Amino acid sequence: MSSDRPINPRFAEDLRFNQVSGPATYNRETSGPVAYLNVADAAGSVIGYVWGNDGDDAAGWVVPAGLTAGQVNAGASWLRALRGGKARGLAPTALLAELAQGANDNKLSHAVRGSLTEAPSLAALKELAGES
Numbered sequence: 001m002s003s004d005r006p007i008n009p010r011f012a013e014d015l016r017f018n019q020v021s022g023p024a025t026y027n028r029e030t031s032g033p034v035a036y037l038n039v040a041d042a043a044g045s046v047i048g049y050v051w052g053n054d055g056d057d058a059a060g061w062v063v064p065a066g067l068t069a070g071q072v073n074a075g076a077s078w079l080r081a082l083r084g085g086k087a088r089g090l091a092p093t094a095l096l097a098e099l100a101q102g103a104n105d106n107k108l109s110h111a112v113r114g115s116l117t118e119a120p121s122l123a124a125l126k127e128l129a130g131e132s
Helices: 069-074 076-087 092-100 122-129
Strands: 034-041 046-053 058-062 109-111 117-119
Touching (some): 034 092, 046 092, 046 122, 058 076, 058 092, 069 076, 076 092, 117 122
Antiparallel strands (some): 034 046, 034 109, 034 117
16 A cells, blocks of 8 residues: 555544443442452352442452453453442442342352451452452
């Protein structure tokens, strides 16, 4: 292709992305303590932590360092569960209680029974997970 051809202005235009709507989501940050639930893959290895804080209407998914691609993919349903919980208007800890009862368990991953607990902060949970 010759470099002296002019570029069609339609392709050179800097387009802006204006998101007008999207799925409801919980806040992703909190300064308070977080309740969290361990999630394991079919082999029993912890592949993530679902966390929540009602005061900030915050919830999310923390992934431990060093997972395989398959383990990371097994966690996708937990992200969908977070979106679904927010769409249904559930408080973050109400969603965690539901998930702790096996509401999102599947053949790839499951909530570790009896693991619903609390960390003093989101930073402490991320440290536990070895997330950088």
